[in-house]
Amino acid sequence: MLNLSNVYHYYSGQMAIPKENFRSNSHKKDELKSIYQNIVKQNQHSPFYKFTFSNVVQTYAIGIKEAAMSLENDSESLSGGEDTRNEMKAVSSNESILYAGLHNQVSDDLPDKLSIEVNQLATGQVNVGHYLPSGESSFAPGNYSLGIAVGQNQYTFNLKINATDMNQQIQRNLADSINSNHIGIHASIRNNRIDGTSALVLRSDAIGLPEDDDLQFHFDETYIDNDMTNALGLDQIDTMPSNAQFYINDVKHTSVSNRISLNHSLDIDLLAASDEPVTVYLAPDEDKIADKLDNFLASYNDLIDIARNGFQQKGASRLFHDITGITRRHQDALTNAGIQTDTDGYLTRSEETDPLQVKELFDQDLSDFRSDIHRVTEKMILNPLDYIDKVVVTYPNTTNNYPNPYLPSKYSGLLFNDYA
Template structure:
């Protein structure tokens, strides 16, 4: 990936796709071919529209696609892409989520009993932090006007940063420039300004935690052998490590262990995130919830994904008139199954979201003998949501107010990249 494309991709991920990627974001060649064929057919039948140039509208369209992706992934994570797989996902529990959270990642078809684990956390993995000198923020920088550079060694890679200091620039202006420079580089380092009584300091923090065997730092800053003028590291104090990185320390069923990260797997069964230190002598129990609790959790996650999507679309009601059409369609899908959903404790609200009567839902789940029979209508509802999310993801421009130029000649139209190019260009706009 070239430097410009890399910048575009990083901007897309940080601006439009804050949600973490999942295994459902990878696709087989056959799936990609199917998407391609759908795009070709879509572009063949679409009328011609004037290009959309509004930045707000462009961001709305990209966000709409990402929210559709999020809804699809929610359904996929509940087994909705597999026949008879929906709502059979097992749920994990943690007796103290202030110490650790747990997600079951083992096989849903496993016939063996899943064991419980006793987890006790002694220390969390920490990041490395370098804190520079506190300089008078509005004071004139003592660095002579010139082009400076310094090197950062991180993950066994060396990166050189170059910047200029102009005549009369203040310390804070120089520091803020370096904050932008470092954060835009995306090398696993985050920069920020620390302030105290009118003085500012440049803080560098690693994104990674812990230390690999034989290493005593995550990153190091130096300008001893840099290509441009040196002196910035000493003046700003960038080489001072204010907090060393450290590994997580914990025990599982009495066995003492360490980890570079606060994210780990227990027995290839549970995905664990360490969140705090255990009270002395009080281990946290990790295990599987009962089938009724797991089923209830699955329904909560489905409804949560649906509500998040509707609320995201509703947030554009005042600025994007076509978002009303999407909300009406979502409400229409839910209303089709309205009476069936109500018997499970799911009630359609005026704004298009679903409210959950926890007691009714739990009673329904507890009395379930056959998931397909009891929750059949909810499965059909989720299948409709899956199709709608695919449709929105394929062409979010359907819900953008745009000016039509002309219909295509019926019977004589042909595939063209117009609609998809207009959408894709939104992510690249401004980089070329």
């Protein structure tokens, strides 16, 4: 005998709930019990119907349920709830000094406003060699070497100099060799066009102070023959590496990087030293709100499509009335938020949509609009069959209300449509 329980568990394990609907469409045990009790309660007071459950009617009923679930999910998303901070963005009062960006998930411990003053940026090490006559040669022909230590790594560069090689060409050959080996140092040539000289410049890729040293790189001439360090003047430090120094809410901090992260929620890029504190604060993210609003409008208009197409069901007119009744009752609030209703019942948003008005429209604690959506969609989700054509067979016994245990079975395929 086929064990249907095993079949269901197999498909429920193989076909997961869509991620975007997981939170809203999953329920706790007591919530599922409440849904079942609501179904039974409806059946106690409902006539016994006969209807034709053709493929077209099933598509129509399931379409109502899924569109209503999407509308409820999108409405809940705009209402914020526990995820209000995830609809915010970080704003810097002076983006020439520092830039701020929020992560996708924002910790509740992150303050709404920060005062940041940048004393200095983290810098790397810069060594500038001797300025040598570009068109002359300061080296006798032969083989030369250069030893550089970067952190714990030692690198040796060998260079053959010919009688025809001039100083600038020698500097350029050595710079090309250093750059092609990617040792964490960038080499370049600095020219002085007035007196016709050039110098080799070495910059560390890393910035800030190393943990166990005060330099990012240094030179070791003790074990190398014909070392070029002194002749090129490469051991002359032009800029010492240093850490960034800054204050957050008057508390001093240092960092080896010019990018800092707070509470695993906020990234701040330090761009320049500041003469006065810069304020970083959280504000509604218009782009995120606009995307969520577009999803809401699409779900609402999907229900309008189903109601207008109707699949030749007389109940479609009642479906249309229930949906558009929400917007009729809140027409002024929708208009203030930049949301418009056309003659066919569809919703669109204007370019002047105000994100703050949209948030207020869906605010979880204050919004009658959000409550109306929840009330109407809950009815559609619980009993989408209310909108199909049916014939009354018997009326309920109003003196003794007995639950009909068989009627809830017609909902089972709809209740689990997201699973299998």
